[in-house]
Amino acid sequence: MIEINHLFGGYSSFEVVKDVSLAFPDGQISVLIGPNGSGKSTLFSMCCGMIPPKKGDIFIDGKSLKEFSRKECAKKIAMLSQYRAIPDMTAERLVLHGRFPWLGYPRVYCKDDITIAQNAMERTGILEKSKSLLSHLSGGERQKAYLAMLLAQNANNILFDEPSTYLDISCTLELLKILLELKNEGKCIAAIFHDLGAALKIADKIAVIKDGKILIDAAPKKVIKSGAIEEAFNVRLKLSRQYEFCIAQ
DSSP states (O other): OOOEEEEEEEETTEEEEEEEEEEEETTTTEEEEETTTTSHHHHOOOHHTTTOOOEEEEEEETGGGGGOHHHHHHHHHHEOOOOOOOOBBHHHHHHHHHGGGGGSSSSOOOOOHHHHHHHHHHHHHHHGTTTTTTTGHHHHHHHHHHHHHHHHOSSSEEEEEEEETTOOOHHHHHHHHHHHHHHHHHHHEEOOOOOOHHHHHHHHHEEEEEEEEEEEEEHHHHHHTTTTTHHTTTTTTTEEEEEEEOOOO
């Protein structure tokens, strides 16, 4: 479980996140939505310890993030970032990087590490490409490899920043299936989505953020009725069918 208490922070003197309090419970999918530049990715980066907060605190499974070493933190929480480099390595080698927090010294992969990595690649549908260089894979295949690396990390708390980036419709549906499976395994799942339809279909609760502040954090139906989505995105939305939106003219 991730608990965020009165969090402030950003980059240098620029404050992006402003007094945010949220909870991402175990066994649920929590979705964060908001316009570009509203603080979504910054908030997730702070939850992983990549950006230190200026005020407030973050608790991972009841313990303050400030008390974790980087290795301990990586065992507890993992994040699939929206923007990533393409390292000169195979998909298999990338996925094995997810095992780093669990390695002792020297960093030598054991049989269990390799099995975990292979299972993760099979789960995301990238096992057949395991020996291929990342630079030789399509954008969707690379996304699957990074997702497999995240699963191999075996953290209980998982953050997804725009996980459907580069994925076609079929792969997006496979991704949503994996998120639901992880939820049913009792993991804490939090995700940033721009696809409101997908967000509303899988979310147990949705937080709407605008200008670094949370407008509402509630169940999907309550969020729809609140008008917070329209306020955040400055559009008027019409619900045509259950959880299917179109921009009203």
